[in-house]
Amino acid sequence: MPIEAGGVARRSELLRQGLTVNEIDQARRHGELQRVRWGWYSLPGADPAVIRAVKAGTVLSCVSSLKRHDVWTRDSQHLHTRQTEYRQRHKRVRYRNDIKVCMAAERESRPCAGPVDSIRDALLTMLECRPGWELTAAMDSLLNRNRTTHSELWDLLGHRGGKAVKALSQMDERRESGSETRFQLALESEQISYQMQVRLLGYRVDTLIGRRLIVELDGWSAHGTRKAFENDRERDRRLAAAGFHVIRLTHQQTMEQLEAAMVDIRTLIRRREHLRRVPL
Known part of the structure; x- marks a missing residue:
């Protein structure tokens, strides 16, 4: 069939x-x-999610579609959809039970030919639905996996206004997770200089602030095994012995408790802990 x-x-x-x-x-x-x-x-x-979307008179879109296309998105308690072209001409519905009907970028979105939006149309819907950093994180995911280019994303979104232009200007294909995107954009918003994906003592660290402050961002998928746990502690020990200060933030802390983490990082920076020389 x-x-x-x-x-x-x-x-x-x-x-x-x-x-x-x-x-x-x-x-x-x-x-x-x-x-x-x-x-x-x-x-x-x-797929039950696709069936639910279609039964509601919508199609899978926004973060729900991107997740199905194996693009990084932040977890959502709702199924994100958009209305079909017929229903777009009639009264809009924002929520149906646990389904969120997103406001698509109407002039750019195409008719719903299938039950799952393309990456292109999902990004256009995400622009209207989600915070700018989440859009940047999704685009970082696509770039990191060589599934699109900077120029293609600028062609798609570059004329869509200030929010889109800001998200595009913050893209970086070196980021490997949404946690990295969210944390590093938080640093940039406070004008804190950093380096990403730096090699120290043979290890690649997620973020280096100044000379010695290392911030590792631990997603469960990459760090949730016993072997990963042991390897992380070994590298932390070796880096600490060399004079580095290592902080680890979980995915949950980065997504839900980032301001609390930033308070601690700002405290270390005010004490100039990040600038002490490391005797390598």
Whole structure:
């Protein structure tokens, strides 16, 4: 059965891919296709999130679509969608139960051809929905994995106003996680100079402030194993013995408690702890 994008497709798409009306009806009778709503069908075992979006008269978009495309996004308690082109001409709905219907950048977003927005359209919707740093983090993720270029992103968003231009100007393909993006943009907002992805004693550290203040950003996926735990403590010990001051921030601390961490970092900087010479 020629269905992709989460196992859900429009009837018109099935016809375009070569199925006949009789074949679609027969597949429904045999349980090979299930009707999600008028004009939309799913395979058994289709992605429940995609089905929920389509049942609500929307398509998966914004951070929910980007996550499905394996792009970094911040976790959200809502399923993010946007309305189909028919519903965009009628009354807007912002929330349906646990579904957030995002306000798409209407002049740029395309009709919803499938149940899951492309990366392009998801970024346009994200621009209207999420904070600028999250947009920068998503673009950093794409750049880091060589899935787009700076020029392509500027062509897409560069004419969309100040928020988009600021997010674009802060992109850096060296960042490997949203935690790095969020923390380093916080440093930039306070005009704190730093270096990223620096090699010290054979280790690559996430962020170096001044000569000796190291800030490591620990996501659970990369640091949650026993081996990673042991390796991290060994490198911290060796770096401390060499004269560096190491701080570790978890993903949760970076996302939800960043200001508290910044208070401590500003305190160390005021004491000029970051400027002491390291006797390498």
